[in-house]
Amino acid sequence: MVASFESRPLKVAIWLMTAIGLAIIYVPPLYLVAVSFNPALQPALPRLSDISLTWYVALAKERTLISALQESLLIATITALVATGLALLSALAYMDLGKWRSRWFMFVLLPMFVPGIIQGLSLSVIFGRIGLKPFWGTVAASHLLWALPFAFTVILTSMAAVRRSYLLAASDLGASWWRQLVDVTLPLIKPGLVAAFIFSFLLSLNEFGRAFYLVGRQNTLPLAMFGKMNSGASPTIYALSGSIFLASILAVAFVLLAARSNDRKLRR
Amino acid sequence: MKSPGFLLALPTALIVLLLGFVPLIVILVWSFWTWDPATYWIRPEFSLAGYEAILEAGRWSVILGSLGKAFLTATICVAIGYPAAMAVHFLASRRTALLLMALFTIPFFTSYMIRAFSWRLVLGRNGLINGWLMDVGIVDQPLDWLLFSNFAVNVGLVASYLPFVIFPLILSMQRVEPSLLAASQDLGAGFWRTFRSVLLPLTQAGIFAGFLFVFVMAAGSATEVQMLGGAAASMISVMINDVMRVVNFPLAFAISTVVMIILFGLIYIGNRLFKLTRLFEGFTW
Numbered sequence: 001m002v003a004s005f006e007s008r009p010l011k012v013a014i015w016l017m018t019a020i021g022l023a024i025i026y027v028p029p030l031y032l033v034a035v036s037f038n039p040a041l042q043p044a045l046p047r048l049s050d051i052s053l054t055w056y057v058a059l060a061k062e063r064t065l066i067s068a069l070q071e072s073l074l075i076a077t078i079t080a081l082v083a084t085g086l087a088l089l090s091a092l093a094y095m096d097l098g099k100w101r102s103r104w105f106m107f108v109l110l111p112m113f114v115p116g117i118i119q120g121l122s123l124s125v126i127f128g129r130i131g132l133k134p135f136w137g138t139v140a141a142s143h144l145l146w147a148l149p150f151a152f153t154v155i156l157t158s159m160a161a162v163r164r165s166y167l168l169a170a171s172d173l174g175a176s177w178w179r180q181l182v183d184v185t186l187p188l189i190k191p192g193l194v195a196a197f198i199f200s201f202l203l204s205l206n207e208f209g210r211a212f213y214l215v216g217r218q219n220t221l222p223l224a225m226f227g228k229m230n231s232g233a234s235p236t237i238y239a240l241s242g243s244i245f246l247a248s249i250l251a252v253a254f255v256l257l258a259a260r261s262n263d264r265k266l267r268r
Numbered sequence: 269m270k271s272p273g274f275l276l277a278l279p280t281a282l283i284v285l286l287l288g289f290v291p292l293i294v295i296l297v298w299s300f301w302t303w304d305p306a307t308y309w310i311r312p313e314f315s316l317a318g319y320e321a322i323l324e325a326g327r328w329s330v331i332l333g334s335l336g337k338a339f340l341t342a343t344i345c346v347a348i349g350y351p352a353a354m355a356v357h358f359l360a361s362r363r364t365a366l367l368l369m370a371l372f373t374i375p376f377f378t379s380y381m382i383r384a385f386s387w388r389l390v391l392g393r394n395g396l397i398n399g400w401l402m403d404v405g406i407v408d409q410p411l412d413w414l415l416f417s418n419f420a421v422n423v424g425l426v427a428s429y430l431p432f433v434i435f436p437l438i439l440s441m442q443r444v445e446p447s448l449l450a451a452s453q454d455l456g457a458g459f460w461r462t463f464r465s466v467l468l469p470l471t472q473a474g475i476f477a478g479f480l481f482v483f484v485m486a487a488g489s490a491t492e493v494q495m496l497g498g499a500a501a502s503m504i505s506v507m508i509n510d511v512m513r514v515v516n517f518p519l520a521f522a523i524s525t526v527v528m529i530i531l532f533g534l535i536y537i538g539n540r541l542f543k544l545t546r547l548f549e550g551f552t553w
Contacts, residue, residue: 010459014359017351018368021434024348024427025375028386031396035389043389044399090280096273106539108280111288113481113535115488117505118524121512122291125298145288148280150376177272199377206379209490209505213512222381229385229495241382248378256370 029245036238043238055239062236068224072205075136075220079143079204084197086144087151091159092181108152111145116209119145124213134216142210147200154199158192159185161266191262195255202248292528299521310517318522327507331526334504337418338487341425345433345482346475348426353437353474372434380428384495387424391415391496416498424492429485433478440474441467473542480538484531 031045038046039054046052059065090108097104111119120142127138162185170180186193208222215223221244228237299318301310322328356368375383390396391414398410413419444467452462468475490505497503502510504527511520 007459011359014351014355017348018355021348021352021430022371024423025430028390028427029378029383032382032386032389042394044394086280086283089276093273093277093280096276104277108284111284113484113531114288114292115505115527117490117508118488118528119288121508121520121524122295123287125517126291126294141287144283148284202377206377206381208379208381212509222379226381241385245378245382249374252374252377253370256373260366
């Protein structure tokens with residue numbers, strides 16, 4: 001720690017900016033979660049005595065939202081499976097690619113920067129031309145491009161646990177490339193694989209723009225929610241938004257806590 | 269045994285090329301074709317009609333306006349993100365640092381649509397901020413410009429893309445040799461001098477990477493404008509949707525092409541100047 005960073009006003013200023021950053025990210029959605037427990041129609045913070053699950057119970061009757069949720073869960077599962085598999089291969093390739101590494105990293109990352117609407121539109125005209133009708137698979141194709149860079153980075157990070165010496169030792173003992181992968185690398189990066197799967201799942205579940213041109217008859221959840229949000233938002237949408245937001249937070253928190261406890265084990 | 273690097277890369281390379289890049293290249297080619305009203309499609313005759321149409325109906329100003337919004341968003345994100353990254357790297361204990369990194373990681377995987385939507389509850393006429401302003405007595409009437417305005421869009425964009433700036437900044441700070449900061453101090457430099465002459469130059473790759481990430485993501489965004497913008501508010505992606513409503517393919521393709529060239533051009537230049545990929549090598553928690 002550098003002493004000149006220890007001046008009090010400076011520290012206060014730095015922490016204040018950090019707090020502002022976190023507040024911008026978290027206050028509105030958490031306020032929405034709180035509002036979702038208010039049985040009144042007018043959005044406001046509920047009094048403690050008023051807290052109710054009215055809107056959560058009402059969710060059960062929202063047929064369109066429920067079938068959209070099912071579609072999104074299907075797409076998210078497929079996206080996450082394929083993204084995790086491809087990301088694992090890409091990360092293993094990265095380790096072997098030597099001077100091509102940086103270029104390979106950039107290549108896998110690039111689709112993340114393509115605006116969702118443009119990616120979705122371009123895919124939809126291509127699919128249309130080759131006669132592929134929009135269905136869950138076409139949506140998953142676009143979500144894959146969005147999730148893959150994140151899954152790749154996560155697995156690549158977890159590769160730090162695989163020391164070169166482990167692989168050399170395994171190889172000295174006669175392990176083939178495949179045996180090294182199955183007996184050394186995969187067990188060490190398992191937390192990374194789980195994290196990549198959950199992150200990809202969430203990215204797909206919450207992705208809105210890419211699906212716009214690619215859905216078939218059945219909307220994805222974000223598209224269905226977007227419609228509801230802009231047609232005189234009934235408070236059930238607060239309940240749904242709130243639950244999706246909290247579920248996403250819990251899933252990420254689980255991944256991060258698991259990574260931390262695994263980290264500790266490795267260090268011991 | 270020789271390791272199969274290129275073979276392992278093959279499936280991903282094919283998928284990214286076929287699903288990611290080939291469609292974009294096809295769109296680029298098709299943006300020069302001619303619109304055929306008989307088939308509601310295009311035919312392979314060279315035409316610049318799509319590009320000429322960009323210059324009409326204020327479309328150009330929507331593109332520039334979007335880039336302007338993206339620039340403002342990226343600047344604000346760096347201004348908030350830099351101190352936040354300093355807090356994580358220089359000030360926080362190991363425990364707090366991990367907590368902060370977790371808090372900045374979570375938003376990547378929550379819905380940006382829900383987060384943009386939730387600003388309506390905060391900025392609206394009956395929202396959190398107007399309620400508070402009136403309770404305290406700063407205003408008598410709720411402020412109308414808070415929501416469905418450029419202000420709201422910019423706030424929403426900063427909230428959505430702030431996490432993208434934090435990690436490049438933390439990574440670049442991790443690469444600063446602490447002894448350099450100590451040396452600057454031993455030579456009598458105060459905080460600001462050390463900050464300006466040592467820390468800032470050594471972290472410029474992180475600043476640029478963070479700025480670029482936010483800029484590119486914000487320039488391509490649609491949700492924040494759709495949720496929080498006024499009636500006339502537009503953004504490149506929203507404009508493409510509007511053009512597609514009247515199935516004007518060449519124009520939609522031309523806009524997409526122009527935008528992709530601008531964004532990928534910036535990423536290419538950034539990578540050449542600052543070696544952005546090197547920032548991520550050896551990333552650890």
